[in-house]
Amino acid sequence: MISVIVPTFNEEEGVEACLQSLCDQTLPRDQYEIIVVDGNSKDKTREIAEKYADLVFIQTSKKVGGARNDGAMAAKYDILATTDADCFLPRDWLEKVLADFKKYPDASTIYGIVYPLEPGIKHKLSLLGYNIVSRLGYWTGTIYMTLGCNTAFRKDLFMEAGMYITADAGDDFEIARRMKLYGKVKLDTNLKVGFSMRRYIEFGAMKSIYQWLYIVRHGGTSEKYQYAGKEYGKK
Template identity: 35%
Template sequence: MKVDRITLLGSPHKNSCNPLVSVVIPAYNEEQYLSGTLQSVINQDFQNFELIVVNNNSTDKTAEIAENFGANIIFEPRQGVGFARQRGFMEAKGSIIATTDADTILPSNWLSRIVDKFEKDENLVAFGGLYTLYSGPLSARLTFSYFAHPAWALDKFFSGGWGLPGVNFAVRKDAFLKVGGFKTELSIGEDAEISRRLRKTGKVLLDPSFLVKTSGRRYRSGLIVGFMTYLPNGITRILFNKHKFLKLPAIRSERPLLPRLLARFIFVLIIITFSFFYFSHYCPLRAGLKRPNFIINKIKAKQTRMKSS
């Protein structure tokens, strides 16, 4: 039996035929979290938007929950967040597309801040922020609360620009279409990859104070295990500009799961060892490096003393 939408939500959102913003949420078996996410979308102080939930082969009540919230439900049979986001973005009617994950709680001014940023800067093609965890191990929650900004700044330094997280991401649709959309074959890092291409078309901005809250299920087996899950992708992306090395299973629960930590740890060690060996012996930059003059002078002086003696 369907729940009356007006009773459930208090007031319906403006799911008009010509919205300014399209909110796209990919969802695969998200019945545990989706209601909270959709309620936070409905509670936005900016209401000129359409709500799109991309049902990515869910076998639970995901579609039913989305329907009860008045969302436009789009079915995407090809499994993966890249396929799901791409399908939702292509179906979006708004000139601005905002996306988050199905286990995320948005602040009530999320959309209004996004719209304000784009209206004030016509050169801005993509905008986003960071996220904290509302559940999961304490170590993970504290780390994301205090060290997320420095970590993202470090990533910006090595990557040459901001990479926006898909959990808190907005883009002009014309810019999205211009770069060809997401790389749908990626099971992880599709947000960072498209951010790199968007930087070539205009300004990509990340505001560290622009926060959403997401679940800590990705770190349910501990902070270190969680980092080891995603670290290989980050290393290969920064060092080799590659985004497809490992495929990750869908994480739909916060129950601890015995990870394949050893294999990932060995993989990281191999990458670090190879990188050290490469930059120490074969890095092209070494060919253009010259010893500082004071070192050369010391060597010459030593050789002169040896000859005179």
């Protein structure tokens, strides 16, 4: 059914809540697997993850995109769903992902929107603005804001497209540029995930957005991508 990939690195403070929410889905537990790909954490992240996940291992590829790729290579199911270790997944998240792929058999990618986990009007307004831009980008076909915390793929098409690039940021936006060559990229605004604002708080919203948009614009422009010594993508 579905393989859920969660990249981690020193996430002992938030990973348990994330994995608990994944274990408490309306989809029967035997119909999905949880894969945690860890960046060699120095805290208790892996120890905590092993209580909930079906598979926990240390990544061999670079950066968060590489961790997601490693998870995809280890996945046993035909649908891949990605999220982050500091997110909260509503109980019907996986059920909605499956329903969307059934509703859109020509879709290569399904993605949703986000809401802030931290309190405060500033965070609510920030993600309200993000979700508005996400809708506008989708409706106009100019940008697909496929955040790594709330996106799912057909595994065979994801592999054929070349998987994630290994960049400092923006890899989750860039992937949609290639996935749309293999099938429709669909936004479901009812597919919502609780999103931590901690990185925006730490680095600043403007710097984070700039990094994402710069790499989406300039990164990964070739038609072929290298992963694990193999060449993927359009010929």
